[in-house]
Amino acid sequence: MNLGPTRCARLDAMAVSGRALALLLERQGFDFFAGVPCSLIEDLIAVLEAHPTLPYIPAPREDVAVGLAAGAWFAGRRPAVLMQNSGLGTSLNALASLALMYGLPALLMVTWRGHRGKDAPEHILTGEISPGLLELLRIPHRVLAADTLEADLAWTVETMDKAMQPIALLVPPDVVEIGKAGHGAVGRSLIASDATTAAEARPIGTPPVLTPRLSRLDAIAAARKALGREPVIHANGYMCRESFSLGDRPENFYMIGSMGLASAIGLGLSLADRDTPTVVLDGDGNLLMNLGILPLVAALQPRRFVHIVFDNEVYGSTGSQRSITAEIRLDRLAEAAGYRTVAAVTAADAITQAVRTALDSPGPHFILVKVTTAEASVPRIPYTPHELRDRFRASVRA
Ligand SMILES: Cc1ncc(C[n+]2csc(CCOP(=O)(O)OP(=O)(O)O)c2C)c(N)n1
Numbered sequence: 230m231n232l233g234p235t236r237c238a239r240l241d242a243m244a245v246s247g248r249a250l251a252l253l254l255e256r257q258g259f260d261f262f263a264g265v266p267c268s269l270i271e272d273l274i275a276v277l278e279a280h281p282t283l284p285y286i287p288a289p290r291e292d293v294a295v296g297l298a299a300g301a302w303f304a305g306r307r308p309a310v311l312m313q314n315s316g317l318g319t320s321l322n323a324l325a326s327l328a329l330m331y332g333l334p335a336l337l338m339v340t341w342r343g344h345r346g347k348d349a350p351e352h353i354l355t356g357e358i359s360p361g362l363l364e365l366l367r368i369p370h371r372v373l374a375a376d377t378l379e380a381d382l383a384w385t386v387e388t389m390d391k392a393m394q395p396i397a398l399l400v401p402p403d404v405v406e407i408g409k410a411g412h413g414a415v416g417r418s419l420i421a422s423d424a425t426t427a428a429e430a431r432p433i434g435t436p437p438v439l440t441p442r443l444s445r446l447d448a449i450a451a452a453r454k455a456l457g458r459e460p461v462i463h464a465n466g467y468m469c470r471e472s473f474s475l476g477d478r479p480e481n482f483y484m485i486g487s488m489g490l491a492s493a494i495g496l497g498l499s500l501a502d503r504d505t506p507t508v509v510l511d512g513d514g515n516l517l518m519n520l521g522i523l524p525l526v527a528a529l530q531p532r533r534f535v536h537i538v539f540d541n542e543v544y545g546s547t548g549s550q551r552s553i554t555a556e557i558r559l560d561r562l563a564e565a566a567g568y569r570t571v572a573a574v575t576a577a578d579a580i581t582q583a584v585r586t587a588l589d590s591p592g593p594h595f596i597l598v599k600v601t602t603a604e605a606s607v608p609r610i611p612y613t614p615h616e617l618r619d620r621f622r623a624s625v626r627a
Pocket of ligand 1: 315
């Protein structure tokens with residue numbers, strides 16, 4: 230196989246293919262991968278997802294990936310954690326008080342969104358401070374480049390073994406090809422090698438798998454049919470853009486960062502103003518990142534809280550890497566946590582009806598909407614973060 234840099238069609242820059250990078254990582258002895266996806270390394274993850282021997286575990290949060298890597302290292306593996314630089318924030322404590330404190334070697338492959346100040350608003354500050362964060366943590370790091378790839382990886386292995394701690398490689402855009410590799414199965418090599426697969430292990434009485442019928446765009450349209458002037462918090466990713474394309478309203482708060490926190494914002498709003506119905510449009514990846522919200526909602530019982538999760542079983546916004554929701558039912562978790570009502574729907578009429586019923590009755594309500602992985606081609610939200618803040622607050626307080 231040619232391991233040299235190849236031409237990247239989408240970025241028109243010299244870049245290494247995901248396959249070549251996976252091979253180099255394998256040659257350096259990396260044999261355990263965990264992370265939360267970023268589109269900058271979607272091809273690498275796609276190769277790992279389908280790889281027969283290199284397990285990739287789709288972690289719900291980056292700090293969980295750091296924990297998984299620690300466990301794998303104890304078992305004799307050489308682990309790598311794949312994360313976007315936004316995940317440095319999410320995993321700061323796991324890095325400081327686990328990986329660094331105990332001295333647990335791992336490669337941190339950190340994609341560098343906001344590189345040189347050119348990116349969407351949510352990446353600018355984090356992009357600027359990413360090397361500084363690694364310096365503050367005293368994590369040795371290099372910026373990965375396609376033409377020094379082998380040397381960079383060799384340095385990483387040597388340094389992590391010598392220093393006995395995590396070592397980071399910052400991956401700017403244009404270094405790894407994107408959009409060429411297809412996606413495989415969830416952690417096939419680890420999970421499928423077990424005697425029992427997660428699907429086979431389902432307890433008797435678990436409801437059948439839900440078959441999605443609608444795209445998320447159509448499902449959002451069906452949900453929105455039931456809405457009046459309720460505030461709606463949208464989870465980050467393409468969901469915002471799709472909802473925006475269906476018709477903008479000041480009562481829509483579009484999150485363009487802070488993955489996982491749409492439900493927390495909605496809960497805060499609902500607790501501060503218990504009479505106004507609050508709707509959260511969440512994603513499966515977003516909810517998995519903050520699963521603790523389910524018992525919190527259940528414990529606090531906000532009566533007008535409507536939590537709708539569009540579950541496409543993938544991290545669609547970063548290249549459709551599989552999440553774990555093909556294996557587990559989020560509505561079952563919400564039910565077990567103690568939401569007052571729980572529904573699971575797939576058809577347009579049923580979605581509209583479920584939202585209507587939820588808005589008209591005491592909650593908290595949880596509505597799981599299984600959708601296909603189809604993604605509409607929709608424009609970016611044109612507002613600045615401050616504009617979004619001001620118009621939303623004004624609409625809530627009106
Ligand atoms: C802490 C953190 N890690 C990773 C990302 C990159 N990221 C942005 S959107 C997204 C996927 C969200 O998945 P989901 O909620 O299932 O929505 P979908 O994209 O499928 O609509 C990811 C991984 C991020 N923004 N923040």
